[in-house]
Amino acid sequence: MVPTPGPRVAEIVLTESERAELKGWVRRRKTSAGLALRARIVLAAADGGSNSAVGQRIGVDRSTVRKWRNRFIEQRCDGLLDEPRPGRPRLVGDARIEALITATLETTPKTATHWSTRSMAEHLGLSQSMVSRVWRAFGLAPHKQDSWKLSTDPLFCEKVRDVVGLYLDPPERALVLCVDEKTQIQALNRTQPIFPMLPGTPARVSHDYVRHGTSSLYAALDLTTGKVIGSLHARHRATEFLAFLRKIDTTVPAELDVHLVLDNASTHKTPAVKRWLTSHPRFVLHFTPTSSSWLNLVERWFAELTTKKLRRSTHRSVRELNKDIRAWIDAWNDSPRPYVWIKTADQILESIGNYCQRINDSAH
CATH class of the missing domain: 1.10.10 (Arc Repressor Mutant, subunit A)
Incomplete structure (x- = not known):
């Protein structure tokens, strides 16, 4: 058929x-x-x-x-296209929405530094829920504030190209180490017992604490492997930095050059440090621009140390604090995770240039 x-x-x-x-x-x-x-x-x-x-x-x-x-x-x-869905007609028109957005962006209340949903609702005669919905829809959050700072280093571009070039194309037969110190790490203990987490209840600690001294951590992050060389000291002077350089010198195989990425702290440029570097020519220093700690990858490792260990730990002495930090570094080095830099120097400089342009435009 x-x-x-x-x-x-x-x-x-x-x-x-x-x-x-x-x-x-x-x-x-x-x-x-x-x-x-x-x-x-x-x-x-x-x-x-x-x-x-x-x-x-x-x-x-x-x-x-x-x-x-x-x-x-x-x-x-x-x-x-989707057809309009049936429902209650809008009670707040476009003009009032525009007035709300304009007031949020261009004004502040007389009695505060920023608007809240309650104060804005009273100011414009709207409901709190309406103010909240509009703010969410347009990504407005008056209660939040971020910080920023542009480097004024006259050699900013040259230093960015130097450091980023080192990250993206490390030299052969050399080790690239990102170096910095985390100073004034406090050994803190809570004044009352810590209550552990329970179903429906987070862990709880007393808001006050007792200080038991401070410690300073010098760290060098291996760009390729992610391993860390660490050294703890009671102070953070040029003397301690010089001792840390000696530790790096004994740790890194003698046949490799050592490129250090570090900031412009005065302890890194003393006559004693310069004399030591002169007698150890395999060490090459690459300084990040001023106010540009984001360019040093060891800062990312310091952030992990803080969030995963220091922020919620308690210590009754500096010795106990140092022991805890050393144990954390050893555990990290057992399974290190290198940080991979992606952006080129041109992309970074273009992004900063665009940001500066927006700032200049907003001032007029």
Whole structure:
């Protein structure tokens, strides 16, 4: 028996502008998933084939293909857009939303440094929930404040290119170490017992504490392996830094050059340190720009030490603190994780240049 052919599907012929708009909906990251799928269906249908064949290529049912094929033929691209959903009409118009955003960005209350949802609601005669919804929708958070600082180092560009070039293309037969000191690490103990975490209740500690002295940690992070050479001292003078250099010298194999990335602290440039470096020519220093600690990868390791060990630890003496830090370093070196630098110097300088341009533009 010869099968009877199915109904002939409606043919879709796209104009150049329609095809460009549909492809834009498919590629654009902010397009809703539903609209992107409908655009793909129409584009596939325009290439030819039955509803079943198009559905198999797209991964949807043929009835879905039929629906959006017919909708497009009737209304073109407008037929693929979501229709307004029924519901209560908006009580707050665009003008009041604009006034809320403008007031948030350009004014402050008389009795505070920033707006709260309550104070803004009273100021504009809106509900707190409305203020909160608008702030969330536009990414406004008056209660938050970030910090920033641009380096004023006259050799900023040269130093960025030097350090980043070292990260992205380390020299052969050499070890690159990111060096810095974490000073004034306090041995703190809580005044009352710590209550452990329970279901529904976080761990609790007393808000006050007793100080038992401080320690300073010198650390050198191996760029390639992620291993750390550490040294703890009671003070952080040039004498201690020189002792740390000697420790690095004995730890690193003699056949390798040593490139150190470090900041511009005065303890790194004393006459005694310069004399030692002169007598140890395999050591090469690369200074980061002033106010640019983000360029030294060991700062990322210090952040992990702080969040994973120091912030919630208690110690009854400096000796106990030092023992804990050494144990943490040993555990880290058993399974080190190197930090991978990705951005080039040109990308960093371009990003900072754009940021400076935005700052200048906002001042006018």
